[in-house]
Amino acid sequence: MLRLLKIDLIKLTNYRAFNVLNILYAVLIVSIPITVIEFLKWLKVKGAEFDGFDPMKIPVLHFTDIWQNVTYVYTFLKIFLAIVIIISVSNEFSYKTVRQNIIDGFSRVDFLKSKLATILLLSIGSTVLVFFTCLVTGLIYTPDLDFGDVFTGSEFVFAYFLDLLAYLIFAFFLTVLFKRSALTVFMLLLYRPIEGTIIGLLPDSIDFIGDYLPMQAFSALIEVPFPRYWFQEIQDYVAFDAVAVVILYIVLFVAAIHYKLKNSDL
Amino acid sequence: MESVLSIKNLTKRYGRLTAVNNLSLEVSKGQVFGILGPNGSGKTTTLGILLDVINKTSGEFSWFGEPASKEMRKKIGAILETPIFYPYLSAAKNLEIVAEIKGAPKSNIEPALKKVELLDRKDDKFRTYSLGMKQRLSIASALLCDPEVMILDEPTNGLDPQGIAEIRELIKQIANEGKTIILASHLLDEVQKVCTHFCVLKKGNLIHVGSVDEVSKGASSVELMADDENIKEVLSGYDKTLKVEKEGNRYIVNLEDGVTASxxxxxxxxxxxxxxxxxxxxxxxEKQFLELLAVSDNA
Incomplete structure (x- = not known):
């Protein structure tokens, strides 16, 4: 598996779009908490009156809220990494290099594994970055730090990892299906509204199915955290069944990619 | 002779179209085997199946007496159609990928590049290469694992005469090292110049297999010019003449077996x-090929 990862990395690390998109993504991850803080500071400086309330005291970036708040926002950035994966896979089809790889001695499964290895590496790398960004931000901005609370809620980082991994594998699947990068990115972006429409059209008697469609199932990993600031009840934990459904989807997508690769003439 | 490749009843259908029909072939060690056929006769499809990029409909084939596997492909140096590499990578990086896939040592890269005279361009991106350089790089890539068998599909396609001569030299040189070469081409002249054996495909059917030497054996004909009014009668009067034809101001004389121009x-x-x-x-x-195609048309 490491050999396969190495081969895929030779292909990618010398590819400019790959490096640019990854760096862009990393910059976004790190800059979002800073931007939020700067915004809150700006509100304060501008003397915004919240009935004498200091905006810096909203615990958006404080332990333990930070884990869910920040990872929730980060799930909107995954499209960047999805584009990286789409380019990486669609290049292999448009340059026909997947064909040459197999002629040279890859099996179709080797090809699948080498791309999955890169997806796994990107997901893990991104998760580690998210973890440290949250940790450092929380340590800086949490008033009255209680070290016992620091890692409470950090399971959302795991949820973030799973969400990203599943989404990237979904992007891989779409690319194997559509082959061309622009078309695949378009279909990926279009898929969410399509799923929304399907959910809207489901009759009431079976509308629970809507919760199990892929995008809906992925987003159930990290529920929207912000209503808690206007005193509504939210789900502030990672649900076990959401994890199980997403893992099932990962297995399904990998099986579908395998089936498609195995049965096509390259 | 040790068998390198054995194909039995191989068939590939695309819907109603039969690209390869019940093909059986044997290639032995040390042969330079030409696969001839007009465009669309199933040459590339056949090679694609042998290299596992195209799924066969039915039939069997084996390399070195064993069923096809990725380990087998690692011992084969193959180029199908156009040279395929990552355009944004340098030649050296591209070959590094091939070496990693084949499990060949990286130290093979430089000698392979040297053999095809691309060493001084090794750090340039593949997309900056001319067609001839691209073809040479794909030969270098096929040589990386020191292969037992080389498969070349139209290796001189689109090259200028000098490029064609260079690739031909390279193929002969590789053949002299005792490697088995399978060469698909629609250029008959090319096959005649480098191959020891050949087969002819037409619309997916095998219509001939044999050695190249046999083709040039048999009755020969002589072309001549002479300033003599009675030349035609004299030629016809020779008891070993089979036929005399006038072509422009030249005469073509078909002679009996074993009779030479002298x-x-x-x-x-x-x-x-x-x-x-x-x-x-x-x-x-070429003559033989056209004859074969004509015979199969009438059949």
């Missing part, structure tokens, strides 16, 4: 005729 020359000289032009025409693969 026999004919001696005969003419004895009749007091000296020729100004005398050439033995070898029966070419």
């Amino acid at each position: 026999d004919l020359n001696a005969f003419l000289f004895s009749k007091g005729i000296s020729v100004s032009h005398l050439v033995t025409q070898r029966k070419s693969l």
Whole structure:
């Protein structure tokens, strides 16, 4: 598996779009908490009156809220990494290099594994970055730090990892299906509204199915955290069944990619 | 002879179209085996199946007596159609990928590049290469694992005459090292110049297999020119002449087996005729090929 990862990395690390998109993504991850803080500071400086309330005291970036708040926002950035994966896979089809790889001695499964290895590496790398960004931000901005609370809620980082991994594998699947990068990115972006429409059209008697469609199932990993600031009840934990459904989807997508690769003439 | 490749009843259908029909072939070690056929006759499809990029509909094949596997492909150096590499990577990086896939040592990269005379361009991106350089790089890539068998599909396609000569030299050189080469081409001249054996495919059917030497054996014909009014009668009068034809101001004389141009020359000289032009025409693969295709059309 490491050999396969190495081969895929030779292909990618010398590819400019790959490096640019990854760096862009990393910059976004790190800059979002800073931007939020700067915004809150700006509100304060501008003397915004919240009935004498200091905006810096909203615990958006404080332990333990930070884990869910920040990872929730980060799930909107995954499209960047999805584009990286789409380019990486669609290049292999448009340059026909997947064909040459197999002629040279890859099996179709080797090809699948080498791309999955890169997806796994990107997901893990991104998760580690998210973890440290949250940790450092929380340590800086949490008033009255209680070290016992620091890692409470950090399971959302795991949820973030799973969400990203599943989404990237979904992007891989779409690319194997559509082959061309622009078309695949378009279909990926279009898929969410399509799923929304399907959910809207489901009759009431079976509308629970809507919760199990892929995008809906992925987003159930990290529920929207912000209503808690206007005193509504939210789900502030990672649900076990959401994890199980997403893992099932990962297995399904990998099986579908395998089936498609195995049965096509390259 | 040790069998390198054995194909039995291989068939590939695309819907109603049969691209390869019940093909059976044997290639032995050390042969330079040409696969001839017009465009669309199933050459590339056949090679694609042998290299596992195209799924067969039915039939069997084996490399070195064993069923196909990725380990087998690692011992084969193959180029199908156009050279395929990552355009944004340098030649050296591209070959590094191939070496990693084949499990060949990286130290093979430089000698392979040197052999095809691309060493001084090794750090340039593949997309900056000319077509001839791209073809040479794909040969370098096929040589990386020191392969037992090389598969070349139209290796001189789109090259200028000098490029064609270079690739041909390279193929001969590789063949001299005792490697088995399978070469698909629609250029008959190319097959005749480098191959020891050949087969002819037409619309997915095998219509001929044999050795290249056999083609040029048999009755020969002689082309000649002479300034003599009675030349045609004299030629027809030679008892070993089968047929005389006039082509422009030249005569084509078909002779009996084993009779050579010098026999004919001696005969003419004895009749007091000296020729100004005398050439033995070898029966070419092209003729044989066209004959084979014509026969199969009538069948």
